[in-house]
Each structure stands twice: as C-alpha cells, then as structure tokens.
Amino acid sequence: MTEELKIDGPTQARPEDAHAQGVLSREAARPDGPLKVSGRAAYAAEYLPEGAAHGVLVRAPGRGKVRLANRAEVEAMQGVLCVLHDDRMVRNAAQGTANEAPVQGVEWAEYVGQPVALVVAETPEQASHAAARLRVEAGGSKGAVTPGEGEVTDEDVTTSETGDFEAAMREGAQTLDATYTTPSHVSAAMEPHAAIAEWKDGCLTLHSALQMLKFNRNEIADCVGVDPGNVRVLAPYVGGGFGSKLGISAEAVAAALAARDLGRPVRVVQTRRQVFEVNTRRSETRQRIRLAADRDGRLTGLGHDALASNLPGEDFAEPVLQASHFSYAAPNRRLRQSAERLFRPASGSVRAPGEAVGVTMFEIAMDELAESCGIDPVEFRLRNIPETDPERDVPFSSHMLAECLTEGSHRFGWADRPAATRQRQEGEWWIGTGMAAAFRVNLLMEAEARVRLSPEGVVVETDMTDIGTGTYSILTQIAAERLGHPPDRCEVRLGDTDFPPGSGAGGSVGAASTGTAVWLACTEIRRQLAEAMGCSEADLTLKDGRATCGNRSLDIAEVIGDGPLEGHGHLQPGKALKKVRQSTFGAHFAEVAVSDVTGEVRVRRLAGTYAAGRILNPRTARSQCHGGLTWGIGMALTEALEHDRRDGHAVNRDFAEYHLPVNADVPDLDVEFVEERDDWAGPMQAKGIGELSICGSGAAIINAIHHACGVRVRDLPATPDRVLAGLA
16 A cells, blocks of 8 residues: 655644654764775666677767768777767756756757767777767857857746835835856766666666656656656666756767667766766856845845846756745845856756855845945844745745854854954954855655565665765665664665656755655554554554554564565645745854955855754764855855857866865864754655755855955955955
8 A cells, every 4th residue: 555645734743753763863874885985886887787888978069060070980990889870869968857858969069069979889998089089070050158148038037026126226225236146067976977778678777877767767768769667777876966967968868879779788978078068057147136125124125137048948047036035025026037048058957056046146145235234144134034925925834044043143153253344364364254044945846665664674665866965874764763673674775766756866855755755655564563463553662673552562573474564655745835935044154264465265164054844864964064065165266167258168177177175175064953843844844955055155155255354256256366356
C-alpha cells in the first residue's frame, strides 16, 4: 500500500517529537563519507564498462550554419570510430523541469562554443587528438551578444503594481533611485559533466552526473526517440551540481546516440573549459531599485526593475524579483522583470536562482536608504517586516526574520559598531562591519520513496540524488527514527530511476520533499507493525530494534516474522503554497578590512543566523550554509564570467581565470539556527536550507566595505580597482 499526503493545510499534530530513537535533528556523520574519502564511491566518469569507447565534444567557433570541413579525414585517423554530427544532439543544456525539453539541433550554431559534433575513438587520447583536428566552419551570422543591445519583446516582460508608486517616490521623506549590476556566474562544480551510455535490447542505461533523475530520464528518452520506460539513469554519487546538472547536457545525448550507432558503450566527459561554456550559466543582471520611506523610516514605496538575458527561444529567465514580492512591507509597489535575448551560452538556474542576485542587490539598496534615514540597518529592517504577504494578502506560514536579526546581531556584537563610516583604521587597513537580511522561497515537490524493513535492518530506495548536500545522511536518520533502528542498520540507496521517483536535488527541496516521502513510507510500515502488535500506530514505540505497545515488548524481527514489511510514501505539495506565503529567513553579518593603498578587501568575520524549519541534521545543514556563505564571498569580491564583446564567448573559462574564493579568502564562518516549527511544512516541519545562506551574504560584505572606508560599490564584484577608484 501507499501512504499518501497532500499538504493542503497546517499539520496540527507534531508526531516527529514523539519518537524514541533520538537520531533525528542530531549531529550525524555522512554514511557515504568513508566511501568518498577512500575513493570507493564511483562517480559517473569512473564507471568504465568493458569495451567502452571514448568521445570528445567538438564545438562551434562562431554563429551560423555549421559545416564539418574535414570530416572524412578525421574519420580515417587511427583509432577513430565515428564522427557524430546528428541533429538530435542538444544545442544547450536543459533546465531540468517537467515542462522544459532540451533544445536540439547542430546544423546551426546559436552561440560560440555550442557543441556540434562528437568524435569517438578507442582511447581518450585518440579521441582528443582527432577532435582537435576536426575543422568546424560556422560564422557570418550577426546577433546581439552584449547586454543592452539585445531584443526585449512584450512577451519577455512581466510587471506587477500596487497602489501609486510614483506618488510615493515624489512624496517620500527619503528616497533612493540607484542601479546595480551583477555579472554572469557559473556553477563551477568540482565534478565535470560526464556520461557513459550502454544499449541492450533497445534499452539505454546511462551513468551520468545529474540532479533530477525523474526529469532527466524523460529528457534523454525524448532526445534519442525511445519510451522513458526503456531508459535507466544512474547517478548514485554526484560531485556538486548547483543547478548546472538539473537537466541533461550535450555529453549525455551524444554518448547515447553514438553508443547506439556503434553497438558498444561510449563514455563522454566534458573538459573543464567545456564545463564553463557548454552548460547553463547564471545570467548577468541590471537592477534599478527605487525606495521611498517616511520620516519614521517605514517604506512607502518599493520598486525593483530587473533585466536578465537568455538565448532566443529559451523560457527560463533569472527570477531576480522572487523575494522582492514579499520581503518588506510597502503599500505602493512596482516590480518589473525583463528578459533580453543575447547569443551567449544559455542561462539557467545557478544556486538560489533569483534571490542570490536579487536579494543581494536589494539589501545593498536597503543599507543605502537606512543610512539616508539615519537609522541603524538592523532597526530599519525590523521596522519594515510585513505582517502578511504585501501583494497577495495571505498570511505567512511562519515569519522568523525578526528573530534572526535580533539573535544574529547579538551574537555578532553589532551593538559595538560605530554608526559613522571610516571610524576604525589599523595601519593601511580600514575596518568596518555590515549586515543584510536573507530571504528564500520555500518549495515542495512531488516525491516518492520505498522502504523495506526486514530482520537485517532497513532499506530506503528512491531516485533522489545526493550532490554533496547530505541526502544519504538525512534519509538514514529519518528511517532510523521512524522505525526505531540504529543508523548503522539502515541503508539508503539513491540515484537510480528503477527506484521510486524522488524530488531530485534542486531548489532546496530534497530534504523536505523526499524526506517526507520516506517518512510516509515508514508510517505505512509502522501501521503494519502496530497491527501485528495489537495496538494503534500512535501507541507504538520503536527503539533499538524493539517494538513496545503498552506492557508488551518484542524484537522487531519477531514481529516481522518470515517476510519483510514494505511501505511506499508519496508526497504531493497540495494547495498549501496558495493559501500562505512560505519562506525561509536569515540575517548576515560581516567584518572586513579594506586596504587604503591597494583597494584589496579581506573578509575577517562572516556570520549567518537562519530560520529554516526543523533542522534535520545540524552538521549537514551547517555545511550547506558554509558553502552558501563562501558563494557570497565570491559574488561580492571575485566571481565574474566575462564574455567577449565581439562574439559573446566566455573569456575566463577555467579555474585559473574564474576567481573562486579559496581557503585564504574565507575566514572562520559562524552559523546559528533559530528554532522554528512551521505547521504548513508537513509532518517533519522541515524547510530548505541549501540556498538560503547565499541570499544576501554578499550584500553584508559590500555594506561592510562602505562602513569601513566610505566606498559604495554597486557593480559586482568589488574588485580592488573598483574599490580603489572610490577611495581615490
């Protein structure tokens, strides 16, 4: 049987507090950790079946009709098995959702670096050599590649307006009208995109580095022209994704097509430069933010106008305004989002799409207005917390921003901060502090899981992936807690489309969505155990492998008898998100030192306080927040994917030139979780945490730079030249 749940309203009872095993919401090590550090966890590129051939993608040097000028010559090279130039290959990576199919076609190149062919050979070296020899002709087609020069149609603009915004701007006691920019970003996951394709009896098995297998299975099936039931995708270990592996990319489809043509397995691994150019990037943005406040420092007008870009024909647009709709109260509002069509590599989701750049720049604007009003930045935000959703007039399911601001400021020592800028200097270094709020929408996604209980222990199966987030840990803890077993007697199996379809890893939905599906599957097993014990499920206590009902206590193995018990859980989001506004909240605090000589910025302290429902595993949650804070440092100070203004190709397409924060750039990070239980979040009360800490952390750093030395940076990143120009 299947235990189903639609979250249409609040969960009144909180059964998660009544369990006896005591492993959920506790620090727990990753069960997959020893496998990874010892090299026994096989990632996609490390799976190499007997007889596998090796493929290398070849890309277009320009825009226009594609011609392989010396295809026959390359096909005749030693070891070369084929040169694939098939119009079923994908133009650019898919977004990885139920409604968006990959865009196919290689007869025409839409951007410099687009994959147009695959050279397959007996060895990686032969394939690389032949791919380098293949001469691709493509060019002559014109089109905008620089922001501000592309087409924006009426269909690419969405606007929402409440009240009289222009009047609020005219009449405000204090107003702000400023423009901010963010550059392109890339996910830069450690593991490159890879695929190994095998065919047998018309069925495809694909070992790949992907995040959303239930969608990826359909995507690959659609591209190669088979029924999804004839496709099996495996991704038990994924070395980071951050959005770049939400949908299938060029290597997966090319490997599958070549493997079918050759009748043998084909392995395709992107080079690091291909990772930067072939897969989706975060769009650059241009954001005009207009704010008006009354004499008491309460917002009367809120305007946010954002411009992002994508290729023509792509549906995705960076949702820059996602949090601006609900973050602060203001009766007069105007929000406008536009998508500009540029012939650059396609843009898509990168960690915390929307809020990562939208909240960051909005929180810089809030700091500017707080200064104009003469109000402390923390107090300014506290005065502008909305009581209900400012635009939909529905309640918040839970609202913990005030608690995050208050507790975070106390923990950081904010009260000791001088109000004026340029008050503290140590030699050549100006020292200052800054803060910003954090907002991130909370989402649930349909998810299923299967759980089996036998005398040997518990087995959990779902196609959910673990991209480094801690899914193996959390699902182990949920099953152990619900079924009264030590975690070492629970096995979690992930990343296989033969298992029930989980939510996938994206949008911070995994723990709450697939975790609840596991919770529900365990509920079905608990009912079976309770029936065998002769009591209700509510009266059943499971701990350390024993079942207790009233005065009766037995080993669970005795209760099970001969066969294992099985439960199937199915979560559906339901109507809850239409009835309430559900979000996660936080507050960031930073201390920086700014060189008066060079403009260099060093982050000396960085702290985050977050409310994200029930924290299922503080260790993995804290690790996610450390990652998000590090992303915030990168966004504020170092990261920018630069594009050539002539043809749009990515210039700094490797780790040498795309400047990620390294150990020397990252101080000790302080992370605190505020206790929160949101009855609208389901039986576990859990919300997403993985992306919240990038939303605004960069703004705290930029605001600290201003406090330290008086320089206000509105164009990210705040590289030394930009800071030094302000100091001069």
